[in-house]
Amino acid sequence: ARQAGLAAATGPGATSDGRPVPLLANIGGPRDLAAALEHGAEGVGLYRTEFLFLDRASAPGEEEQEAAYQEVLDAFPGGRVVVRTLDAGADKPLAFLPPQAEEPNPALGERGIRLSRAHPEIMNVQLAALARAASRSSARLQVMAPMVATAEEAAWFAAACAEAGLPSAGVMVEVPSAALRAADLAAVVDFLSLGTNDLAQYAFAADRQLGALTALHDPWQPGLLDLVALAVEGAGEHGTPCGVCGEAAADPALACVLVGLGVASLSMSAPALPAVRAVLSRHSREQCVLAARAARAAASATEARTAARAHLPGLA
Numbered sequence: 556a557r558q559a560g561l562a563a564a565t566g567p568g569a570t571s572d573g574r575p576v577p578l579l580a581n582i583g584g585p586r587d588l589a590a591a592l593e594h595g596a597e598g599v600g601l602y603r604t605e606f607l608f609l610d611r612a613s614a615p616g617e618e619e620q621e622a623a624y625q626e627v628l629d630a631f632p633g634g635r636v637v638v639r640t641l642d643a644g645a646d647k648p649l650a651f652l653p654p655q656a657e658e659p660n661p662a663l664g665e666r667g668i669r670l671s672r673a674h675p676e677i678m679n680v681q682l683a684a685l686a687r688a689a690s691r692s693s694a695r696l697q698v699m700a701p702m703v704a705t706a707e708e709a710a711w712f713a714a715a716c717a718e719a720g721l722p723s724a725g726v727m728v729e730v731p732s733a734a735l736r737a738a739d740l741a742a743v744v745d746f747l748s749l750g751t752n753d754l755a756q757y758a759f760a761a762d763r764q765l766g767a768l769t770a771l772h773d774p775w776q777p778g779l780l781d782l783v784a785l786a787v788e789g790a791g792e793h794g795t796p797c798g799v800c801g802e803a804a805a806d807p808a809l810a811c812v813l814v815g816l817g818v819a820s821l822s823m824s825a826p827a828l829p830a831v832r833a834v835l836s837r838h839s840r841e842q843c844v845l846a847a848r849a850a851r852a853a854a855s856a857t858e859a860r861t862a863a864r865a866h867l868p869g870l871a
């Protein structure tokens with residue numbers, strides 16, 4: 556086991572019984588690539604492209620975007636790169652596109668895919684830049700939309716990606732309605748990706764930026780784990796993979812629980828990758844399933860943590 560643990564310091568993610576769990580990096584742009592590669596990311600599970608758009612007087616043009624996307628794709632030849640379309644609004648306002656109306660609750664406002672539907676020209680330039688970058692790269696580009704609440708929105712996004720010549724379209728599951736109806740979403744896209752940061756915020760009605768509410772965004776909350784399980788089950792009805800790209804994946808014990816719930820891949824900020832890779836390599840899929848079951852049976856986040864750990868003896 557010790558040797559397996561050492562081998563697992565790099566290399567692809569897998570449970571001790573050899574079930575692959577791709578370990579991917581969350582990045583904000585090309586400047587994060589060095590850390591992703593250094594920590595052995597197998598690809599990118601979430602490229603937050605909004606950083607290209609923030610703090611500027613006009614939207615970046617197709618060529619500027621293409622150059623950034625090309626750099627990211629070229630860092631993972633043959634690997635998987637999941638790029639999220641612009642997720643602006645709420646805590647990430649655009650200087651060149653102020654809200655059309657006063658938004659008393661920006662987190663519930665015209666953000667993410669809602670903004671893209673109101674201004675399709677911005678998303679279409681982005682999709683065109685992505686298609687051009689992908690045509691010159693061996694990386695497997697997958698494009699996904701943020702803040703999707705309904706299957707109708709998912710279908711609209713998938714159609715726009717197909718129109719742009721993009722081979723794979725997915726959506727984030729970060730709004731409770733999307734988790735509840737994951738099967739409907741999975742029927743019209745190629746993959747789902749759980750954003751546990753916003754999913755916790757919206758499920759618990761607790762602003763993710765408020766430190767005073769930390770206990771409510773605890774990703775070990777059994778209510779959040781139930782939503783994850785529902786999303787994975789719904790996706791499974793269509794054989795659609797459902798990964799996680801929220802920071803919940805960065806907690807090694809919780810990563811095992813997520814694998815036990817059936818998630819297909821884990822994406823996190825790069826420095827968290829080695830510890831997750833090591834802990835995963837010391838536990839079987841069966842242990843992960845038992846840990847997940849115990850966590851969901853708990854009545855609180857604290858109890859869930861303790862109950863899961865009892866099935867994960869390889870935790871440091």
Ligand code: PEP
Pocket residue numbers: 601603642729749750751752753754800801802
């Ligand atoms: C999330 O909401 O969990 C997520 C991964 O996206 P972001 O943190 O960028 O909102």
Ligand code: MG
Pocket residue numbers: 701729750752753
């Ligand atoms: Mg989010």
